[in-house]
Amino acid sequence: MCGIWAIFGSDGEISFQCNSVHKITHRGPDAFRIENINHFPNSCLAFHRLAIVDDLCGMQPMRTFQHPYIYLIYNGEIYNFKELQKTFGFKQDTACDGEIIIHLYAKGGIEFAAKHLDGVFFFCLMDTANRKVYLGRDTFGVRPGFRISTEDGFLAVCSEVKGLIDLSYDNGNASRSSKIEPFLPGHVETYNLDNKGRAVMTERIRYHKIGEEPAYPTFPVSIVGDVKQNIREFFTMAVKKRLMADRRIGCLLSGGLDSSLVTALVVKMAKELDFGYKIQTFSIGMEGSTDLLAARKVSEYLDTEHHEIVFTPEQGVKAVENVIYQLESYDITTIRASVGMYLISQYIKEKTDTTVILSGEGSDEISQGYIYFHKAPSSNEASEESLRLCNDLYMYDVLRADRTTAAWGLEVRVPFLDHRFSSYYLSLPNALKRPKDGIEKHLLRSAFSGLGLLPDEILWRPKEAFSDGVSSVTKSWYEVLQDHIDQQINDQELEDSKAIYTHNAPQTKEALYYRKIFEKFYPDMGQLIPYFWLPKWSQSSDPSARTLKHYKQ
Structure with a gap:
């Protein structure tokens, strides 16, 4: 987990523009470097580093002795870089996984490079010999990326929006909200550079779609006739890849x-690979929350070094503003669920030496785990909804996982969004993936049943939304928020707000409260969120699973 920033064709004072890079220092607390590119005026690359692999030689912008005309900044992990070295006979200058991007590009071009990467990434590659700039992002958008691109050649790139909002461009005539855009997952873009450092886009390619089987050389997994065995093998390998650190x-x-499930496999592999330390596990909730109780059972079963963080209603409410600043979102369910993850990340950073954390994001989208999937009219519609969620993940749950951990200089890894596991699971017959016997994710659960990996009461524990699971038994996190917000927003203010915020107009006091905080940090940028996350096939206007009949039962 790092932070990248780049600017090309700036008409403003370049040293002033470069001050914006310091707004993403949290993403890379270990080192910082900024480099102006020779012979390309008004252009520079900058990098904040969190050192996970090759602490000695992994600083960026990265160049190699073999290809000195290529500059690379990237945020991500390339899990198959050693397999690619063997396949193509590449000789690397460093032990860094990302260096492989340079060699792949030099061999076959940018689309060739992106198609061969098994991992998560957002990169900016500059080819000074051919006067090109390339941007690329992983299939699910696990690693964040934003850019400003104008017709007259101004290009700015950053891991987060906050590193772009103070840049001047287009002679001050353009609206910021219409210019700062998320870089689309699964795409690469090509820009031509002129002698003034201006970058004009010439091509955008979608190199990989969610659900498509990738064809790159990576860790081998043999597909057999037993679907459940295949699920186990693909997911086990997905976890194993992500232990590279x-x-x-x-x-x-x-x-x-x-x-x-992720934790059980990590613990198992840590013993097999002789990590030399116990796996630390972290859970958070209000006093008496169901998550704390269940996590304690799992920790005892797996014998982890377990940490429980209990937060008060006051601590949760106080964190909301910082959470919205870090998220760059005003989506209701994203914010509710992010507070606990933000507070637990703060604890990990301040109280432990764990830096890489594995998490379970992506499972509900891949395996139809949300409770509203019980209401799907058909298997086909359920699968279509699953794919839609996967394509939008980068704006919701994946965004939450990245920003709340990156805010505290941690790196999150999400094995459920592994290319091979996800493409296999999504390719299965639609009827197999639906909830069964009143239980969501029945196929995934049954694939790991009977192995002793987890207690049955955990393996078959009903789904709870993250923001619900952290709730106290006496007063839910939802109720805490509503009580606080009722004191901050009145009925008339809510009614008036619908004329002010025409995109995603607030329908509740909670929505308006979050929007006002968002606008304080990111004025007129409401378009960053295309819609509010809500359960489908439901009449509810609230995103919480608690509103669904199946949940109450």
Whole structure:
């Protein structure tokens, strides 16, 4: 987890523009570097580093002796870089996984490079010999990326929006909200550079779609006739890949199926690979929350070094403003669920030496785990909804996982969004993936049943939304928020707001409260969120699973 920033063709004072890079220092607390590119005026690359692999030689912008005309900044992990070295006979100057991007590009071009990467990434590659700039992002958008691109050649790139909002461009005539855009997952873009450092886009290619089987050389998994065995093998390998690190690895553990399954496999592999330390696990909730109780059972079963963080209603409410600043979102369910993850990340940073954390994000989208999937009219519609959620993940749950952890200089890894596991699971017959016998994710649960990996009460524990699982038994997190917000927003203010915020107009006081905080940090940028996350096939106007009949039962 790092932070990248780049600017090309700036008409403003370049030293002033470069001050914006310091707004993403949290993403890379270990080192910082900024480099102006020779012979390209008004252009520079900058990088904040969190050192996970090759602490000595992994600083960026990266160049190699073999290809000195290529500059690379990237945020991500390329899990198959050693397999690619063997396949193509590449000789690397460093032990960094990302260096492989330079060699792949030099061999076959940018689309060739992106198609061969098994991992998560957002990169900016500059080819000074051919006067080109390339941007690329992983298939699910696990690593964040934003850019400003104008017709007259101004290009700015950053891991987060906050690193772009103070830049001047287009002679001050353009609206910021219409210019700062998320870089689309699964795409690469090509820009031509002129002698003034201006970058004009010439091509955008979607190199990989969610659900498509990738064809790159990576860790082998043989497909057999037993679907459940295939699921086990693909997911086990997805977890194993993500243990690539020179820093201590831990797990977020809510006690639900997804995080418990990830943790069980990490613990098992840590013993097999002789990590030399116990896996630290972390759970959070208000006093007496169901997540804390379930996570404690999993930790005892797996014998982890477990940490419980209990937060008060006051601490949760106080954190909301910082959470919205870090998220760059005003989506209701994203914010509710992010507070606990933000507070637990703060604890990990301040109280432990764990830096890489594995988490269960992505499972509900891949395996139809949300409770509203019980109401799907048909298997086909359920699968279509699953794919839609996967394509939008980068704006919701994946965004939450990245920003709340990156805010505290941690790196989150999400094995459920592994290319091979996800493409296999999504390719299965629609009827197999639907909830069965009143239980969501039945196929995933049954694939790991009977192995002793987890207690049955955890393996078959019903789904709870993250923001619900952290709730106290006496007063829910939802109720805490509503009580606080009722004192901040009145009925008339809510009614008036619908004329002010025409895109995603607030329908509740909670929505308006979050929007006002968002606008304070990111004025007129409401378009960053295309819609509010809501359950489908439901009449509810609230995103919480608690409103669904199946949940109440």
